Amino acid sequence: MKGSVYQRGKSWTYRFRAAERDAATGEFVWINKGGFATEKEAWKACRDAMHEADQGRVVKPSTRTVAQFLNEWLTAVEPSLDATTWRNWSDYARWYVVPHIGSERLQQLNEPALLRLYAKLLAEGRVKRDNDTVMYQYWSKRLAEGVEPTPRQVSEACNTSIHAARSAVRRYRSGITPKQISLGLAPKTVRNIHAFLHRALVDAVAWKYLIDNPASHVKPPKQPRTRRQVWDSTQIQRFLGHVRQDRFAALFLLELTTGIRRGQVCGLKWDAVDLDAGKITLHNNRVVVGGQARDKAGGKTRNADRTISIDRTTTTVLRDWRQLQEAERAFYQTDYHPGDYVFTYQDGRPVHPQSIRQRFDRLAAAAGLPRITFHDLRHSYATGALRAGVSPKVVSERIGHANVGFFLETYAHVLDNDDREAAEQAASFLLGDAWNSDAEPQQG
Known part of the structure; x- marks a missing residue:
């Protein structure tokens, strides 16, 4: 089995012929994958793919898109997941993945494409309308005009459900105003999307749709460590x-x-x-x-x-x-x-x-x-x-x-604060007055 690599535009692609013929067509299967940044990376991936083919794990070329695969996969795994997880993953696919990379061929999905997706989501990934801010702006404007709108008026003017409007008006009356929301998704949300994609692509490899999982070779955005605010x-x-x-x-x-x-x-x-x-x-x-x-x-x-x-x-x-x-x-x-x-x-x-x-x-x-x-x-x-x-x-x-x-x-952070008190208590018990300047030195 021999392979080759060649350059297409700014990236590199490998190609090789599987050792066995397709049982259905009787023809040899050609396997290829592109999107590698360097010739060296393409050769390494080619050798790995040929090794997989030698083990009988041949991935047939397919025009299946990312969107088609995710739709198939979500249907297949739904019975094995709890409802909350499945709904979250379905939302990630519909709102954040398919609109950006859904039309790409699954077998051409690579690490740079995933990194570009994460960067875009961090910068401008929010797609759901900030209804809370919209309702507050309308409510506060009418209030400044001397008339507080009813929840029904808020609902109709802002195109929200009456239940959301009622809850919003109660919040505004008690002094709770909306927090400003950025255009991008939070790093934690993007990390969740990465975990979802990684899990889906694991099955894509197992189903012989892919040779390897590109999500395994990229790191999701780092989540900044923040201290939760608590009440004393x-x-x-x-x-x-x-x-x-x-x-x-x-x-x-x-x-x-x-x-x-x-x-x-x-x-x-x-x-x-x-x-x-x-x-x-x-x-x-x-x-x-x-x-x-x-x-x-x-x-x-x-x-x-x-x-x-x-x-x-x-x-x-x-x-x-x-x-x-x-x-x-x-x-x-x-x-x-x-x-x-x-x-x-x-x-x-x-x-x-x-x-x-x-x-x-x-x-x-x-x-x-x-x-x-x-x-x-x-x-x-x-x-x-x-x-x-x-x-x-x-x-x-x-x-x-x-x-x-x-x-x-x-x-x-809580344990660090307690560490000071622990240091003083332990030293006081162990040392007593032995190190006080007024204490007489012990004779050997």
């Missing part, structure tokens, strides 16, 4: 005091004393709560897929499903909440929504995770507290637990991190 104990106490009469005060308390994920607190059911033992078992999730809330069994990581203890205060509050819920169940009788969820509306309907997030935003703003996300309550709990002296391993296990190493990396 004083701010947490202020928030809980402010929401004490809110319907979902028990939900916020449970979140702040366990750090469990939003989907877990919204999907929690009473059969997973043992108030006598002071424990909850985390397994069920309530997630959002395409704007709709749905139940999902199993957690985000292998450590997500677990049983954890809850403190006495939280246990007492949950007992009181359950009594209120039982009274509502008796009032609604057969009209009470089935499901046995811990946190529900008056008629038993389970809470929507997005509604809880929006409710938290309004309550936090009304309490005059620094703006953080609902997910940051999880970080607030972990940070507070570490400052209280709880072992990092225990905190990591309680909040369900995949491994303690990742946890230590995430909360290194």
Whole structure:
């Protein structure tokens, strides 16, 4: 088997004939791939491809495009993925990949093409309209004219759903204004797109559509390390005091004393709560897929499903909440929504995770507290637990991190602050007064 390379424009292409004939046509299969920056790179890829062909892994030439492959692949893998992951990957393909490289032939997709895609997405990849800013601009303009528009007027003027407009007007009234959004995607989003493409192209190789995976040879954009903003104990106490009469005060308390994920607190059911033992078992999730809330069994990581203890205060509050819920169940009788969820509306309907997030935003703003996300309550709990002296391993296990190493990396800033106190305590115990200037030297 012999190969050759040749230059096409500014890039190089290799070509060779497979050793065996195609069983269907009886003709030899010619294999080629281009887009290499140098002749040396093309020769290396050619040798690797010929080695693969020798092993029987022959990739037939095809005009299949990236868009055609992704459509085929998403259909094939849907049964094996959870709904949230599949919807995210489908959105990545539709919004960010197909519009830019969908028309390119799959077998001509190479590393430079992927790097160009990532650069473009970082610079100007945002395609979804910033409805929040559009609604706020209309609302604030009408307010300056002396008339506050109704949610219905906001919805019609800005071409949004009435539900989005109602939530927006509530936010604006409480002082929450939209954050400025850049034209480009966040590095984390582009990294997620890279992970999606890498996973898809792994299967393209396995299906013998490609000789190798170009996503394996490029690095996604570096994600800058940022420290999550959290509330300290004083701010947490202020928030809980402010929401004490809110319907979902028990939900916020449970979140702040366990750090469990939003989907877990919204999907929690009473059969997973043992108030006598002071424990909850985390397994069920309530997630959002395409704007709709749905139940999902199993957690985000292998450590997500677990049983954890809850403190006495939280246990007492949950007992009181359950009594209120039982009274509502008796009032609604057969009209009470089935499901046995811990946190529900008056008629038993389970809470929507997005509604809880929006409710938290309004309550936090009304309490005059620094703006953080609902997910940051999880970080607030972990940070507070570490400052209280709880072992990092225990905190990591309680909040369900995949491994303690990742946890230590995430909360290194908290541990660094505690390191100073640890240094002083250890030295004081070990040295005593032995190194004081007034102390007499010890005789040998």
